[in-house]
Amino acid sequence: MSRPQNVGIKAIEVYIPKNYVNQAELEKFDEIPSGKYTIGLGQTNMSFVDDREDIYSLALTVTSRLLENYNVDTNNIGRLEVGTETLLDKSKSVKSVLMQLFGENTDIExxxxxxxxxxxTSAVINAISWVESSSWDGRDAMVVSGDIAIYSKGNARPTGGVGAVALLIGPDAPIVFDPTRGSFMEHTYDFYKPDFTSEYPVVDGHFSLTCYTRAIDQCYQAYSKKITKEKGKTVGVYDHFDYNAFHVPTYI
Structure with a gap:
């Protein structure tokens, strides 16, 4: 079997619940200056779920829609990765729930x-690495990512929301991934969820922004070093990249 070429995204499906809070109305409710959420965070609405939806239903919905809308043969899926921080069970994976959609095809890594x-992001990288590896058996991979982000009353609450995305990953894709990557990871306590009885995270917003911008810079430096083969030399942001996508609402 020939090695895969042009590995990337072959299909995309997005699901956002129909329920939402208008951010302009939330500004009025919170009695804060107009535009803090809509302009400052760049958001017009914040989605949320009712008691009939959870991370399982979000993932099932977006995965089934991808399979149906793109006529994906479930037997042609050899890997299924899920990225989430929304837990309903500390042992049983969301991936195992999604296996209901794949019929008799149980041979899915x-x-x-x-x-x-x-x-x-890590789930996407894992899927790409599998397609490009010696373990690849000729089938495509799927990545499902979703979360229900909720916060207690305060400055972080308008940054919440709900959504899920499903990606079909494989060779000969219209959106091809650059094989060069720059990564950065460190131990910090800017955002974490130590209380298993609560959905609310502990957040230090200003420190988290510092961590984010530092990570962006370090990823850029690491990527540039791999491209230029020289330490300290960077690629031109406007010359090398066509578009720059950042973490919302923490864009720069």
């Missing part, structure tokens, strides 16, 4: 990657 924000 992959599992959940649990991590704040980065879980979905």
């Amino acid at each position: 992959g599992v959940d990657t649990m991590n704040a924000c980065y879980g979905g």
